[in-house]
Amino acid sequence: MADTKIHLGTIGQIAIPVTNIETSLAFYRDKLGLKFLFQVPNLAFFDCGGIRLVLDIPQEHAWHNGSPIYFKVPDIEIAYESLKQRGVPFEGKPHLIAKMPDHELWMAFFRDPDSNLHALMCEKR
Numbered sequence: 001m002a003d004t005k006i007h008l009g010t011i012g013q014i015a016i017p018v019t020n021i022e023t024s025l026a027f028y029r030d031k032l033g034l035k036f037l038f039q040v041p042n043l044a045f046f047d048c049g050g051i052r053l054v055l056d057i058p059q060e061h062a063w064h065n066g067s068p069i070y071f072k073v074p075d076i077e078i079a080y081e082s083l084k085q086r087g088v089p090f091e092g093k094p095h096l097i098a099k100m101p102d103h104e105l106w107m108a109f110f111r112d113p114d115s116n117l118h119a120l121m122c123e124k125r
Contacts, residue, residue, distance in 0.1 A: 013052040016066040018114050024055045027113050031086040032071075066116045076106045076122035083110070083120075094120065 018024040025044045029036045034053065037045040042057040053069070073079040076094040084090060094108040103123045111117055 011051050013054055014048075014067075014069060015054040015056045016069070016112070016114075016116055017058045018055045018112075018116075019057065020113070021055060021057060023113050027088075028053070028055065031088050032083065033086075065114070068116075069118045070107075070121045071118065073120050073122050076108060076120050076124075079120050079122075080108045091117075094122070 034046040044055040046053040
């Protein structure tokens with residue numbers, strides 16, 4: 001009898017739909033600075049701290065924008081300025097999202113070449 005108690009936890013891979021692998025590969029590798037792993041037809045793979053990010057050209061009937069990815073950074077102002085200088089199109093400057101009891105949550109949102117929304121996030125102590 002199979003174990004019916006399944007516990008999901010660690011994310012192994014996240015897929016983002018894209019329209020052009022080469023354009024998106026350059027954006028995620030060169031502008032965002034993600035660690036490129038490998039590429040096969042219609043797919044490109046990156047390592048994001050042990051979670052694999054896959055850029056995927058879906059079949060036309062399966063197209064949809066992906067879910068936002070929130071990239072944790074130790075200093076949001078430095079990360080924002082660095083990525084902005086590389087041509088990353090931000091929707092605004094880093095801003096306070098919430099004041100928590102032991103930190104402030106700051107974010108800055110940007111879009112990739114296919115208008116997928118992503119963000120930098122920083123927990124300021």
